[in-house]
Each structure stands twice: as C-alpha cells, then as structure tokens.
C-alpha cells in the first residue's frame with residue numbers, strides 16, 4: 400500500500416447524530432469529561448492493557464524518567480483519550496491534546512513540540528491522519544528529541560536543529576495497520592484496546608450513574624450495557640437518554656423495563672442495532688432473500704449512500720455475526736434471520752421471506 404493513499408474519510412461524518420455512533424462531537428466531549436476515570440484503578444476493563452501500562456509507568460517513575468512513547472489503537476469511544484489523561488496523571492505530568500488532522504504542516508508540529516515542558520504528555524489523536532512532512536518530523540522528535548526547522552525556501556533554505564525537552568507521545572489511532580512502519584516502530588509500548596464485555600459495560604454504567612446521581616438497578620444497567628455495542632461512550636450516552644425517560648415517564652429509577660421502554664423510543668433494539676442497521680438487514684432479508692447481493696444494490700434498496708452502508712452500518716453487523724461480506728456480495732447469516740424474527744426462504748414456503756413467530760415486536764424487548 401502507498402501510505403499516501405491512506406483513507407482520510409471519517410465514518411462519523413457520514414451519519415452524524417446517531418445515538419449508537421461511536422464518535423463524539425465537541426459538546427458531548429464536554430459532558431464526557433465529568434465521567435472520565437482519573438487513574439488506572441478507576442479505569443474499567445482492558446485488563447492486559449492496564450497491567451502492562453501500569454508496569455511501564457511505574458518503572459519510568461522509579462527511574463525518574465519520562466515514560467516511553469505509547470501507541471493506543473482501537474475503535475472510537477473505547478477510552479483512548481481517557482487513558483492518555485490517566486498516563487499524564489500517573490506521571491504527574493501536564494498533557495497537551497491535539498490531533499492528526501489539526502497538524503497539516505510540519506511547522507504546526509514544530510510549534511507544538513517546541514513549547515512542550517519537560518516530561519509533558521503529548522496526546523495525538525487520529526495520528527494516522529497527520530500530513531506526511533509532519534510525520535517525518537515526528538520520527539526524529541520521538542527518537543532524538545530534536546527537530547530540524549527549515550527556514551527559507553528553495554536553494555537558500557536552511558535546517559536549524561532545535562533541541563526538545565524529553566516528552567511522552569501518546570498516539571491514538573483507530574487503524575494501527577495504516578501507520579507507516581517507521582512511525583509504529585518508534586513507540587516503546589503499543590496497546591490494542593478491545594471492545595468491552597457486557598459485564599464491564601455494566602460496571603461503566605453503574606459508575607456513571609453514580610456520578611450523574613441517577614438511581615439504577617442491576618437489571619437496568621445490564622439492559623443498557625447489552626445495547627451499547629461494546630463501547631463505553633455509547634453506554635454513557637444511552638444512560639443519559641434513559642435517565643431522561645426515567646425522569647419524565649417513570650419515577651426516576653432505571654429498571655430493566657424503564658431502560659427497554661426508553662430505548663424503544665430511541666429505536667435502539669435489544670442487540671444495539673439502530674434504524675439504519677435494521678434497514679440494511681431488512682432489505683437484505685426481505686428483498687434479496689438474504690443475499691448474496693452487491694453493496695451498491697443494497698445501498699439503493701435502503702436509500703442510503705454506498706459509503707454509509709459500508710462504513711457506518713456494516714462493521715457492526717459483521718462484528719455481530721449478522722452479515723458477511725463475501726466475494727459474491729453481502730450475505731445474511733442465520734443469526735440475522737433469527738434477530739428480525741424472519742424465516743429464511745429455504746426453510747419456508749417457496750418464494751419470499753415471511754415473518755416467523757415473534758416478529759418485529761420482540762426486537763426491542765429485554
């Protein structure tokens with residue numbers, strides 16, 4: 400692959416305002432700030448990452464040194480920003496937060512690097528979206544704590560070396576495979592963040608409910624966790640919407656029934672699928688007998704852009720084992736038929752799919 404051909408598209412931009420979308424806008428980030436765990440002990444799940452990071456940070460502290468550079472990879476909303484703040488807090492260091500798309504020129508990066516304090520943590524979100532010249536400057540900065548600032552243009556241009564204080568770069572990316580190897584190799588510690596297990600998300604929901612001063616029982620937390628697509632950000636967001644419902648329509652307490660009823664209003668079903676996801680599955684099952692069908696045809700049937708189906712709906716459907724991408728086209732799995740309460744054509748009378756027992760009414764139930 401040519402590294403300059405890396406995709407720069409942002410799936411969140413294709414379907415903004417999605418309750419089960421994993422990205423957050425600025426407004427939501429402000430709300431989230433109050434819910435962030437402050438140290439490794441408070442950070443839920445990701446046991447291996449926590450254990451390894453704990454060692455890296457303790458050892459650096461014991462040596463009185465700046466921690467090694469850390470690369471965090473994983474889907475949006477799994478806690479990469481939170482972990483970078485925890486790294487700074489555990490090291491007793493300040494943190495500077497920026498992102499790849501904000502650094503389009505090497506000069507932008509030079510300005511940030513040259514203003515860092517000794518030991519400071521530089522969090523670079525979406526590091527895979529940095530410009531090539533900035534990336535090359537970063538190689539030297541990470542390795543030698545030095546950058547060459549080019550002054551002037553053309554034959555008269557001169558590179559002036561600039562010493563930097565030791566710092567810790569925490570890079571975050573949703574696509575570690577897209578980072579050029581020279582950049583990846585310069586991180587002393589790489590952690591891959593996994594989707595969270597339902598029990599871990601239940602703990603996230605309980606913790607957030609406590610901070611938001613919302614009463615919730617174990618079943619209510621389990622119901623929200625089960626619909627949160629393995630992602631703490633989504634769990635926190637669903638909790639806030641269910642809290643609203645509980646305040647307006649119930650006595651303020653979140654139980655399983657309250658959570659199910661609230662999420663039915665918001666069209667998030669029992670597996671965390673929203674209207675777009677179900678639209679894709681329904682078209683695949685009802686119109687194309689479960690496939691195989693080409694992506695473009697499927698997208699037209701759903702009334703969405705090809706990219707929206709491919710980048711917004713499909714990744715979760717594939718992860719959930721509801722849809723498979725095959726060389727012949729998209730194919731529904733038996734689990735998809737079961738989830739929508741439909742019977743596959745070969746199991747029913749010849750012809751189209753038909754509703755099985757249960758049908759659509761059960762989708763939002765507990």
Ligand SMILES: Nc1ncnc2c1ncn2[C@@H]1O[C@H](COP(=O)(O)OP(=O)(O)OP(=O)(O)O)[C@@H](O)[C@H]1O
Pocket residue numbers: 421422423431432434435436441442443444474475476477478479480481482524603631632635
């Ligand atoms: N392990 C965790 N325990 C408790 N809360 C968590 C955990 N991980 C994430 N959260 C909560 O989820 C929200 C999103 O986390 P965060 O912003 O760190 O995700 P991110 O991976 O940086 O997302 P993005 O890639 O979009 O920047 C925050 O409110 C945070 O408090």
